[in-house]
Amino acid sequence: MTAISRAAVVTGPGGPVEIREYPVPDPGPGEAVIRVELCGICGTDAHVFHGRLPTITFPALLGHEIVGTVTALGDGLDTDSADRPVAVGDRIGVFPAANCGTCHACVVLRRPGQCRRRPPSYGFKSPVDSGSPLTGGFADHLHLVNPGTVFYRTDLPPEVAVLAEPMSVALHGIRRAGVGLGATVVVQGVGAIGLMVVAAARAAGAARVIAVDGSTGRLALATELGADTAVDITTLPAGAARHAAVRDTLGGSGATAVFGCSGSPQGFAEAIGYVADGGTLAELGNFTDRGAIDLNPYTDLLRRDLTITGVYGAGPDMRAHYLRALEILERGGQPFTRVVSHRVPLRDTEQALRALSTGYQLDGTDVIKIAIDPSR
Structure with missing residues (x-):
């Protein structure tokens, strides 16, 4: 029986958000599937929700601050981006952006954001039904389908690992x-x-x-x-x-x-x-x-x-910045576990997105960081 993943899909500018279901794919060579543990909601997600990013067309599956556990690995994928062994069951942090790493923009200009061969970042591909639909973190599962996806194995708890992208x-x-x-x-x-x-x-x-x-x-x-x-x-x-x-x-x-x-x-x-x-x-x-x-x-x-x-995203050294971010978080000594103030289920994604546009309050308390927790 094919596994089914729920996804919180933004149907148009300003919503509504619908819970839709998609089959969980079998990963192809070099691909992987993870079970999303947490996906942070960024202020950019709120702007996209309101239609303020012209490159996004709806319906769209958002979510780019992603941590999860590996459920399936495709042929040829057995290490993370630091060449450390990775296996089913490992927790990984996923960096959303990818690039070819070989073109003029990537190598000479050192501007991977201008790479013409780069696929859409996780959480920014639209419309949702073009290609593999499960490429945003506001879902039960994420399909790591982009060539050269940057991800790192980590033993951090998910509420800390999910901070790696903003830290980068x-x-x-x-x-x-x-x-x-x-x-x-x-x-x-x-x-x-x-x-x-x-x-x-x-x-x-x-x-x-x-x-x-x-x-x-x-x-x-x-x-x-x-x-x-x-x-x-x-x-x-x-x-x-x-x-x-x-x-x-x-x-x-x-x-x-x-x-x-x-x-x-x-x-x-x-x-x-x-x-x-x-x-x-x-x-x-x-x-x-x-x-x-x-x-x-x-x-x-x-x-x-x-x-x-x-300062546009993690910059030209995004791979290094994401790894260094995890290392700072792993060093500990700071109350990183309290940055995520609200963990909400998929069904409350729209409410959470609106909270970032209406005073940063959710359930009567101040928001520091909201994360989608599909297990709830």
Whole structure:
């Protein structure tokens, strides 16, 4: 009897989300099938749900922060991406993006995101019924069908392993901003990505890390993950008052590196005021088009000798960043197990996606990180 997998499919912009069933495939050569244990919901998923990513057509199966256990391996696949043996029953973390690794964009330009041969990332292939349907993490099973899929075996509990993808993005940001020993860091917005930036900045040797947010729960966890000071902006008007509060924590100056993780154009504009002259603003949050802002090239950039850098996903070194992310998580010593604040069943996927667009509250409590748990 053929096994059946449920999948939470977004039928159109803004929903609804339907639970559909698909047969679990037998993996072909070099492929695998995993039983999804957890799949994190990213802010990007919420934007896609609302139709803000033009490359996505509906119906679509989302979910790209994936951890699961191997249920079947195709011929020729017996090691993970670090050449370690992998077998049925092993837990693995799956990196969503793939590329050919041999073309001009991959090798010379070192821009795998521009690879014309790359298949759609897991959680971003659409419409769902084109090719193998089970290529998103909001389902019971995931078909690892992309050639060169990056995955690593791990003994981490699923609620920690599921953080590897956002941590890989944070590590790309740390590299782009040049954070090292003695750096002063402001992280604007400490949702899941921002929390990973806090931990990564501390691991990179930052001397001071300041967390800025409007949620006392997220700020408390940021402090446990390594932030020296938490600035609650709920009582501070946007602009000069917030800039002054943050700069006061740094002795009156801005930070050598600021990470914009709020995901709004207005937040990006505000983040510029947190940067010290000669410093860097690394923007991670505006992954989809949320609109434009006014920017004065002289007063905002040249006079202050600022660098603004975009951080798109895990970057050209995505394989290395994902592995290093797992290694940081495996090192422990931080309350990573508490980052996932809500584990919800497949049937509540739409409710969870809407929660990320309506105040980050679910079941009456503040959201830090939501993960889909198909076993529930």
